[in-house]
Amino acid sequence: MxxxxxxxxxxxxxxxxxxxxxxxxxxxxxxxxxxxxxxxxxxxxxxxxxxxxxxxxxxxxxxxxxxxxxxxxxxxxxxxxxxxxxxxxxxxxxxxxxxxxxxxxxxxxxxxxxxxxxxxxxxxxxxxLAQAEAVADLIEASSLAAARSAMASLSGAFSAEIQALSARIVELRTLVEATLDFPEEEIDFLEKYQAAERLQGVLDHLQQVLRTARSGLVLREGLHVVLAGQPNVGKSSLLNALAGDEVAIVTPIAGTTRDRVVQAIHIEGVPLHVVDTAGLRDTDDPVERLGIARTWAEIARAQVIVHLQDARQPGDALDAAIVARLPAGTPVLDVFNKVDLLDEAAREAATQRLGGADVLMVSARSGEGLDALRRRLLQIAGWTPGSESPWLARARHVRALEMAQGHLVQAAGHAAQSDQVLDLFAEELRLAHEALGEITGEFSSDDLLGRIFSSFCIGK
Missing domain, CATH: 3.30.1360.120 (Probable tRNA modification gtpase trme; domain 1)
Structure with a gap:
């Protein structure tokens, strides 16, 4: 549109x-x-x-x-x-x-x-523009935390941060442009106006806003979590335990799950899209092989991979082969299930062998360790439980903030050079300012605006 x-x-x-x-x-x-x-x-x-x-x-x-x-x-x-x-x-x-x-x-x-x-x-x-998007986010909010954060965005909390950042950049741009009109003062500009220090202050502020925006993005869109591992390690049982409902079929027969099962859950108001997948192993069953292929496709799209293993036999050859194929750069949680089947001595020995206190040992059956797993997932998402809800953000907001950050880093690089080139310094500040302006709509194409508003419901 x-x-x-x-x-x-x-x-x-x-x-x-x-x-x-x-x-x-x-x-x-x-x-x-x-x-x-x-x-x-x-x-x-x-x-x-x-x-x-x-x-x-x-x-x-x-x-x-x-x-x-x-x-x-x-x-x-x-x-x-x-x-x-x-x-x-x-x-x-x-x-x-x-x-x-x-x-x-x-x-x-x-x-x-x-x-x-x-x-x-x-x-x-x-x-x-950020407030306009918050209208749709408030309508679509799936949790109380998301609704509060959307309301904060609609009230202008996010926009105020962007405007404050823009004002600081404009102040620097004004000083630079004035200096460019008087070339004889160019050499003294950075020291005279403490431009490098001011720029670092803007970078620090932007980094804080970016952290909050990433947290707000997770609150809006959720985290894509894939449960992966060998057959019969308890992936479906873990999904049911996290969801608090029997959403996946559980049997003692290895390979019961042939296709993905997706369940949305909320932890501290943060939506998680948890995907149960087919067990990973070599098989001649064509249906199971198709399910395993879909498992690897889900793993490739995951934001977090929970590598579930049997606490009674951790670190075997098949688990090592699975680890070797997991995508680099995606956070992986090694979780060891069925700890309820270990006696105290076997549990202590397994914990020591696997790395001590940081090991996630859980029981999908009894619920032991699930709170620790939930906390770890929130930590990966960048969410602090019990903290004040941030404003919501969208992927385009985060991209714009990252672009602005990149331009400011480039500007800092020019400022650090012995042959300070103020016109390049000024250009990076301008580009950073425009990137921030895309968030509030100060600098936005009609095509972008059409895509944003076409996603709204009719009547709003």
Missing amino acids: AISSSLDPIIAIATAPGRGGIGIVRISGTGLRPWAEALCGQALTDRHAHFLRFVDVQGEVMDEGLALFFPGPHSYTGEDVLELQGHGGPAVLQRVLQDCLARGQALGLRLAQPGEYTQRAFLNDRLD
């Missing part, structure tokens, strides 16, 4: 599809008051609820409910907004919608595209 430049008034059903107690038809446009009052058959006081009957062009009553008029620019979109709140039956809402479209033909009233209300709020400076 390309970003819309049309100023036509728009209309949509703003409530979710299906039956409900209340349904809302929302209309937004410029100069709507005369048409809205004619539609409602009475004068409308700003931001007051008016109880009335919704009557069609033939004079037949379609429904009864509330009409609210929000004059621009003090509305969600920054334009005049009329909301008709009636009963939530699909047939009733469609009838009201179609009647409004018929009556609004002279105005050019049309159906809204997905996300077009929020798009207009952005274009009319009611929200910046």
